[in-house]
Amino acid sequence: MKVEIDTGSDRVLDMNTPFVRQNDLLGTQSPFAISRITSSDSNAGELQNVFFDEVRLGNMNFYKIPGAFSTVTEGVQASQEMEGVLGNNFLQRFNITLDLQNGYIYLEPNNLIYKPFYHFLIE
Numbered sequence: 001m002k003v004e005i006d007t008g009s010d011r012v013l014d015m016n017t018p019f020v021r022q023n024d025l026l027g028t029q030s031p032f033a034i035s036r037i038t039s040s041d042s043n044a045g046e047l048q049n050v051f052f053d054e055v056r057l058g059n060m061n062f063y064k065i066p067g068a069f070s071t072v073t074e075g076v077q078a079s080q081e082m083e084g085v086l087g088n089n090f091l092q093r094f095n096i097t098l099d100l101q102n103g104y105i106y107l108e109p110n111n112l113i114y115k116p117f118y119h120f121l122i123e
Contacts, residue, residue: 002082005096005105011087012117013055013067014047016076019083020069035068045072057107065090066117089117 020026031048038044047068055062070077077085093115094107
């Protein structure tokens with residue numbers, strides 16, 4: 001799966017609209033919330049916040065991860081070039097090394113790996 005990393009976002013993992021549509025994901029889960037978003041380039045839209053049963057990253061598995069299905073029709077989350085966007089609420093759990101010469105990104109778990117994603121979801 002190809003995703004963008006967005007260190008300026010407080011989101012966890014948002015699946016882009018084309019990926020959501022291609023895989024018929026809308027309606028497969030009941031959203032626990034709806035987010036209305038506006039990007040820095042003034043594109044607006046809606047995200048259906050859901051829990052992903054499992055997210056795999058290398059040899060690590062994360063369960064019941066909050067994320068979203070995008071219905072945005074313009075901007076990054078409408079891009080067909082990638083399946084989604086990883087936000088800083090997920091990325092903060094890792095030390096990130098960018099190997100620009102070889103085109104790799106390395107994520108190494110840090111001491112935040114088991115931090116709750118959103119306190120309001122567990123209280």
